[in-house]
Amino acid sequence: xxxxxxxxxxxLAPYEGLLDDSLLExxxxxxxxxxxxxxAHINATATGGGVAEILNSILPLYRGLGxxxxxxxxxxxxxxxxxxxxxxxxxQGATGGISANDWEIHAEWNRRNASLITSEYDVIIVHDPxxxxxxxxxxxxxxxxxxxxxxxxxxxxxxxxxxLSGLIYEFDAAVFSLPDFVGPRMEHLPISIIxxxxxxxxxxxxPMSKDDAMAVVARxxxxxxxxxxxxxxxxxxxxxxxxxxxxxxxxxxxxxxxQLAMLGNFAxxxxxxxxxxxxxxxxxxxxxxxxxxxxxxDLVGPFQAQSKVILxxxxxxxxxxxxxxxxxxxxxxxxGNVGGxxxxxxxxxxxxxxxxxxxxxxxxxxxxxxxxxxxxxxxSGRERVRTQFLLPRLLRDELKLLxxxxxxx
Numbered sequence: 001x002x003x004x005x006x007x008x009x010x011x012l013a014p015y016e017g018l019l020d021d022s023l024l025e026x027x028x029x030x031x032x033x034x035x036x037x038x039x040a041h042i043n044a045t046a047t048g049g050g051v052a053e054i055l056n057s058i059l060p061l062y063r064g065l066g067x068x069x070x071x072x073x074x075x076x077x078x079x080x081x082x083x084x085x086x087x088x089x090x091x092q093g094a095t096g097g098i099s100a101n102d103w104e105i106h107a108e109w110n111r112r113n114a115s116l117i118t119s120e121y122d123v124i125i126v127h128d129p130x131x132x133x134x135x136x137x138x139x140x141x142x143x144x145x146x147x148x149x150x151x152x153x154x155x156x157x158x159x160x161x162x163x164l165s166g167l168i169y170e171f172d173a174a175v176f177s178l179p180d181f182v183g184p185r186m187e188h189l190p191i192s193i194i195x196x197x198x199x200x201x202x203x204x205x206x207p208m209s210k211d212d213a214m215a216v217v218a219r220x221x222x223x224x225x226x227x228x229x230x231x232x233x234x235x236x237x238x239x240x241x242x243x244x245x246x247x248x249x250x251x252x253x254x255x256x257x258x259q260l261a262m263l264g265n266f267a268x269x270x271x272x273x274x275x276x277x278x279x280x281x282x283x284x285x286x287x288x289x290x291x292x293x294x295x296x297x298d299l300v301g302p303f304q305a306q307s308k309v310i311l312x313x314x315x316x317x318x319x320x321x322x323x324x325x326x327x328x329x330x331x332x333x334x335x336g337n338v339g340g341x342x343x344x345x346x347x348x349x350x351x352x353x354x355x356x357x358x359x360x361x362x363x364x365x366x367x368x369x370x371x372x373x374x375x376x377x378x379x380s381g382r383e384r385v386r387t388q389f390l391l392p393r394l395l396r397d398e399l400k401l402l403x404x405x406x407x408x409x
Contacts, residue, residue, distance in 0.1 A: 001116035004071040010060035030399040031065025044130035050321040057199035080109040090160035114138035153183035197394035204301035213302035228259035231311040232322040235276040250361035305329040327381030350381030
């Protein structure tokens with residue numbers, strides 16, 4: 001178990017004037033009621049995923065309000081992360097199952113990590129299936145335990161869900177991003193619905209002049225004088241990068257000058273990422289004006305801001321932080337009609353939801369040909385993010401849950 005260093009404390013002052021005063025006042029009140037509470041978030045990776053990104057930004061805000069918040073990351077070998085990636089897929093409905101030996105590997109690494117928890121906490125929040133067995137081996141490390149699920153478990157592989165739900169049976173609460181994501185037979189646990197959010201002040205979300213943004217785009221091989229669309233996501237089958245390539249091939253028939261940027265990264269706990277990346281490279285071979293760019297991190301912002309359209313053509317999606325980032329920059333999103341993307345995009349706000357490659361190409365084509373509507377959809381998406389999907393709203397929801405657990409007796 002590794003403790004991740006993050007900034008000591010950050011105030012809410014940068015959000016004054018951006019968000020309603022009532023939200024900021026509520027946060028101050030919640031912080032006062034939780035002052036000195038010891039909270040630990042535990043997940044599987046410090047880099048390369050949305051959970052890590054959120055924790056890196058939100059923990060300083062916890063501390064700014066007086067909550068003693070820590071971030072711990074599991075240690076594990078490739079075999080463990082191979083199991084947890086397949087478990088992740090199984091919980092989203094993939095078939096294939098998790099063997100008894102797989103569960104033994106999962107338990108062994110949770111046991112090892114549990115022995116490395118040397119502090120005591122009022123609340124420990126474990127994120128997703130990787131650390132779900134920690135409570136079994138370290139229950140005295142915290143007075144209360146919360147399981148925070150970021151994926152869609154509404155139709156899980158039954159065998160995988162039976163074991164996992166058994167691990168979290170004695171947790172004190174569970175958190176899901178949408179009501180529809182709650183897995184079967186969870187009635188015994190108090191459930192909170194808390195969608196994720198973005199930090200508007202990190203480097204990739206800060207405003208940048210068009211000239212500076214286009215200079216970044218050109219540095220990575222695109223022609224800044226020609227239109228382009230982008231998808232920003234991990235190399236993951238659920239993000240449907242192969243479908244994005246097929247969509248682009250259709251669009252190129254009528255938009256000869258169009259370019260596609262596929263920006264991807266690799267998470268430490270995702271051994272499938274390299275395999276999917278190689279499949280993407282193979283599918284992209286010979287496709288004119290298709291650019292595959294890796295590990296940009298902070299530099300994805302210029303692509304999101306200057307794309308005519310952002311794609312998020314996911315087949316399953318817990319939320320889709322990159323879609324939120326694009327909307328915050330005023331860029332419309334054409335997204336898979338799945339999961340948390342439905343919270344962010346509707347057919348009159350932010351962009352369009354689609355169910356197929358052909359429909360995806362149709363909606364992108366429409367936006368490319370209707371500039372005024374494209375701009376209006378982007379503006380409406382930005383306002384939705386401002387009111388619903390910025391970090392203080394997420395912080396408030398989490399602090400309300402913590403307050404109910406810590407101050408319930």
